Amino acid sequence: MTATVTEPRADTSAAKGTSRGTGGARRRLPRIPDRVRRGGLPYLLLLPAVLLELLIHIIPMIIGIVMSFRQLTQFFINNWGAAPWTGLDNYRIAVDFDAPIGEALLHSFFVTCVFTFFSVGFAWLLGTTAAILLQESFRGRGILRAVFLVPYALPVYAAVITWAFMFQRDNGLINHVLHEQLGIIDEPSFWLIGDNSIYTLIIVSVWKGWPFAFLMLMAGLQNIPRELYEAASIDGAGIWQQIRRITLPSLRPVNQVLVLVLFLWTFNDFNTPYVLFGRSAPENADLISIHIYQSSFVTWNFGTGSAMSVLLLLFLLLVTAVYLILTSRGRKGADV
Amino acid sequence: MAAPQSFLWTRRIVLTLLACFVLLPVYVMVSSSLKPLQDVSGKFQWIPSTLTVQPYFDIWKTVPLAKYFVNSLIVASSATVLSVTIAVFSAYAVSRYRFRGKRVFTVTVLSTQMFPGILFLLPLFLIFVNIGSSTGVALYGSRGGLILTYLTFSLPFSIWMLIGYFDSIPRDLDEAALVDGCGPVGALFRVVVPAAVPGIVAVSVYSFMTAWGEVLFASVMTNDATRTLSVGLQGYATQNDVYWNQVMAASLVVSIPIVVGFLLLQRYLVAGLTAGAVK
Numbered sequence: 001m002t003a004t005v006t007e008p009r010a011d012t013s014a015a016k017g018t019s020r021g022t023g024g025a026r027r028r029l030p031r032i033p034d035r036v037r038r039g040g041l042p043y044l045l046l047l048p049a050v051l052l053e054l055l056i057h058i059i060p061m062i063i064g065i066v067m068s069f070r071q072l073t074q075f076f077i078n079n080w081g082a083a084p085w086t087g088l089d090n091y092r093i094a095v096d097f098d099a100p101i102g103e104a105l106l107h108s109f110f111v112t113c114v115f116t117f118f119s120v121g122f123a124w125l126l127g128t129t130a131a132i133l134l135q136e137s138f139r140g141r142g143i144l145r146a147v148f149l150v151p152y153a154l155p156v157y158a159a160v161i162t163w164a165f166m167f168q169r170d171n172g173l174i175n176h177v178l179h180e181q182l183g184i185i186d187e188p189s190f191w192l193i194g195d196n197s198i199y200t201l202i203i204v205s206v207w208k209g210w211p212f213a214f215l216m217l218m219a220g221l222q223n224i225p226r227e228l229y230e231a232a233s234i235d236g237a238g239i240w241q242q243i244r245r246i247t248l249p250s251l252r253p254v255n256q257v258l259v260l261v262l263f264l265w266t267f268n269d270f271n272t273p274y275v276l277f278g279r280s281a282p283e284n285a286d287l288i289s290i291h292i293y294q295s296s297f298v299t300w301n302f303g304t305g306s307a308m309s310v311l312l313l314l315f316l317l318l319v320t321a322v323y324l325i326l327t328s329r330g331r332k333g334a335d336v
Numbered sequence: 337m338a339a340p341q342s343f344l345w346t347r348r349i350v351l352t353l354l355a356c357f358v359l360l361p362v363y364v365m366v367s368s369s370l371k372p373l374q375d376v377s378g379k380f381q382w383i384p385s386t387l388t389v390q391p392y393f394d395i396w397k398t399v400p401l402a403k404y405f406v407n408s409l410i411v412a413s414s415a416t417v418l419s420v421t422i423a424v425f426s427a428y429a430v431s432r433y434r435f436r437g438k439r440v441f442t443v444t445v446l447s448t449q450m451f452p453g454i455l456f457l458l459p460l461f462l463i464f465v466n467i468g469s470s471t472g473v474a475l476y477g478s479r480g481g482l483i484l485t486y487l488t489f490s491l492p493f494s495i496w497m498l499i500g501y502f503d504s505i506p507r508d509l510d511e512a513a514l515v516d517g518c519g520p521v522g523a524l525f526r527v528v529v530p531a532a533v534p535g536i537v538a539v540s541v542y543s544f545m546t547a548w549g550e551v552l553f554a555s556v557m558t559n560d561a562t563r564t565l566s567v568g569l570q571g572y573a574t575q576n577d578v579y580w581n582q583v584m585a586a587s588l589v590v591s592i593p594i595v596v597g598f599l600l601l602q603r604y605l606v607a608g609l610t611a612g613a614v615k
Contacts (some may be wrong), residue, residue, distance in 0.1 A: 041520055042433035046441060049426035049495060056488045057448045060459035067459065078469050080462050130354055133347045136339070146599050147355055150362065153598035156549040157566045158587035162361040165368065165376075165580055173364055176380035207357065219609040239343045268452035271551040289454045289552075296458050297556065309455045316450060 068306035083303070090307035101295075105308060108291040111284060112267060115198065119205040120262045124255075126206065127213025132247055135221050145218075152211035160275035163204045167191035192277060197285035205272050209265070213258055220254030221247070256327040263323075264316065288312060369585035376580040391585040395572075398582055404568035405590065411479050411564060412547035415486035419494050420540050427498035428524050432510065442499070449492035453552050456488050461556060477559035485553045490543035497542075497608065501535030502528060504611040538608025541601050548594055565590045 067080065068090050076083035096102040130148055134141055151159060166173040168191075175188040191200045224246065232242050270289040273281050279298055281290045292312070296305030339347075368376050369391055371384045395401050429435075430442060464476035475481035505528060513523040529536065551566045558567060569590070572583045598605075 042429040042435040042438075045425040045429035048422045049445075049491070050441070052422060052487060052491060053444065053448065056456070056460070056484060056491070057444075057451070060456045060463065061451075063459040063462060064455060067462070077462070077465055080466070126354065129350060133351055138347075144351055144355060146602070147358055149599065149602055150595060151358055153545065153595045154591050155545075155566070155587075155594060157551055157569055158365075158591045159361060161569060161583055161587055162365045165583065166361065166364055171377055171380055171580070173360075173380045180379075207361070211358075215606065216609055219606045222606070222610055239339050264450045268454070270452075270454060271549065274551055274555075289452055292454050293457070293552070302458055305458060309452075309458070312452060313455055316452070317447070320447075320450060 064306050065310055067303060068310045070303055072302040072306070074300040074302075077302075086303065090303045091311070093304055094307045094311060101304065104286075105291065107283075108286045108288050111198070111286055112288040115201060115205070115285070115287060116263060116266045118202050119209060119266045120259065122202070122206040123209040123213050123262060123266075124259065126210040127215075127217050127258075128248075128251070130210075130214045131217035131221055132243055134218065135247070148214055149211050151208050152215065156208065156271040157275045159208060160204060160272055163200075163207070164192065164276050167200050193282045195284060197277065197282040201273060201276060201285045201287075204276060205266065205269065208272065209262065213262060216254055216258045216261075217251060220251050224250045260320065260323055264320070267316070365584045365588050365591075368581055369588055371581050373577075373579060373581055376584075377577070391579075391581040392589070394579075395582045395586040395589065398579060399568055399571035399586075401565075401568065401586055401589070404563055404565045407479065407558075407562055408548055408564040408566070408590075411482050411486065412544050414479075414483045415490055415547045416540050416543040418483065419487050419490040419543050420536060423491060423494035423498050423539065424524075424529065424536065426495050427502050428528060430495075430499050431502035432507070432520075432528075445492045445495050448488075449496060451488075453488065456485070457552060457556060460485055460488075460553075464557070476557065477562055479562050482553060482557050482562065482564070485557060486543075486547045486550060489546050489550075490539075494539040494543060497539050498532070498535055501532050501538075501608060501611045505531045534604045534607035535611060536608075537601055537604035541598060541605055545594060545598065 067083075069085060069087060070076075070080070070083040071086045071089070072080055072083045093099070093101050094105055097106045134145060134148075165171075169175060169188050172191070174191060175185075178184045179186075179188050189196055191197065228246050228250075229242055232246060237245065268289055269287065270293065273285060273287050273290050274293075277285065277290075279290075280294055281287065288308075292305050292308045295308060296302050367382075367384055370387050370389065371381070372386055372388050372390070375381060375384065375386060426441075430438060460481075461476070464481050468474050468476050475484070509531060510518075510523040510527045513527045514520065518526060549566060550564075554564045554566045558564060569583065569586055572579045572586065
């Protein structure tokens with residue numbers, strides 16, 4: 001990763017000269033754009049991005065990795081260089097699944113996988129359904145499209161705090177409907193603590209996440225040529241057949257990007273559980289990001305927290321790599 | 337094409353159910369914000385028995401909501417302007433030039449896009465605390481520090497989307513501008529940027545919304561003076577009581593500008609996604 005950054009930076013000294021050169025080129029009317037391409041201008045254009053990437057991603061990541069090898073507690077926050085070196089101890093603690101810390105991490109990882117699977121699955125299903133049903137124009141289509149995007153536009157905390165209110169045991173809408181109005185449950189349940197919390201989390205996450213799938217798939221549907229449907233229609237294919245034979249297969253490239261993005265966002269989601277449950281989530285809704293936050297900023301065990309972060313990163317890299325290899329046949333890697 | 341009845345009925349039923357699911361919290365937000373405190377503390381009522389606008393006056397006094405509003409506005413717009421400007425330059429370089437290190441750059445940007453925020457929280461926290469104690473520059477707790485951290489999400493996404501968008505603009509356009517005597521930077525601002533307005537609006541909307549809704553960094557990196565809405569809204573829960581009517585009123589107030597802005601700009605977002613991500 002370091003090589004990434006040093007290379008363009010090394011060329012920036014040359015870049016200044018070329019940008020002046022382009023000013024001169026303006027008078028000479030550059031007929032061969034390739035001449036400019038060999039110069040330093042691209043590096044100059046990239047410079048701000050490279051510097052910022054260094055500052056906000058590369059350096060913090062290196063520090064994070066270094067910290068995962070140190071015994072970093074709150075006593076060393078102001079001078080973390082002095083935190084004792086412990087080698088792989090933090091990692092050993094994190095993956096010692098027989099001891100409490102490792103066991104909790106494994107549990108949290110498992111919970112996150114289940115949560116992500118259902119959350120992404122339902123979000124994708126609702127998004128696909130809505131996008132296909134809204135493909136043809138009809139009265140009210142514009143309004144529905146706007147309505148469906150509301151959860152995407154609402155600030156996370158405002159939306160999730162409303163769900164938290166709805167799931168309150170004594171004064172919430174959910175228990176009122178399920179217990180008093182429909183009588184499905186015998187007594188008001190707890191939704192934000194205990195066994196039900198994972199359902200609550202999935203419902204809120206799907207509500208918040210599906211409009212993004214809808215948006216992406218709607219954009220994807222605009223790229224399908226009308227002639228395909230017309231041809232199929234002439235050949236006698238009904239609308240259900242057209243959806244199955246034309247619409248769904250045409251969406252495959254969009255879905256490849258969409259599923260990966262939804263997976264990463266959902267797997268890493270912090271905002272939803274944090275607003276719903278607070279600093280420490282109920283055991284069966286203890287997502288990995290909350291878990292790491294808890295280990296770092298609540299129990300002040302920054303070293304173990306860093307080791308967990310690095311492990312999470314490795315896992316995400318692995319999944320993404322496998323996913324890209326499986327889906328990228330025929331697609332250029334650069335524009336994923 | 338004449339759709340069969342089975343399709344039309346499926347469409348009506350499914351879309352109605354979805355609209356109900358989507359709007360349920362919005363209804364709860366609006367109706368509860370108009371109830372007195374004893375009503376939101378008791379059994380839920382679909383139809384408020386007493387209507388009051390008092391919560392809308394109280395929200396500004398219970399917590400300094402106006403201050404948080406201003407903080408969020410400053411942080412979100414600065415992060416947006418900064419990340420979109422920088423992304424325009426680098427996306428132009430990547431889209432229009434061939435140079436050494438290009439692939440390394442795009443791969444790095446793409447991969448940082450997927451890193452979890454929690455990964456950067458602790459290191460950035462440590463960096464800010466250390467810069468503060470060694471140079472006296474208070475990044476920790478400042479708006480500037482928060483703006484920097486928000487670039488961790490918006491910059492990679494903006495660069496990634498804009499590369500795709502710029503690629504979809506015919507190269508002949510800016511090469512014609514070069515021939516006509518524009519410098520490369522002139523071609524960028526006079527030809528490529530105007531042609532890419534939908535893409536630029538799309539990434540701006542995205543950046544602004546992520547910054548406006550972010551909770552994790554805001555809860556660690558701010559103090560009383562720089563607190564943003566996402567953390568400030570927690571102030572309506574006191575030791576004894578949660579002022580649910582005020583929470584709902586405040587949620588509505590902070591949501592309205594962003595929802596209206598988003599709905600006005602949403603067609604750009606679809607256009608931006610079409611070219612940028614869904615080729």
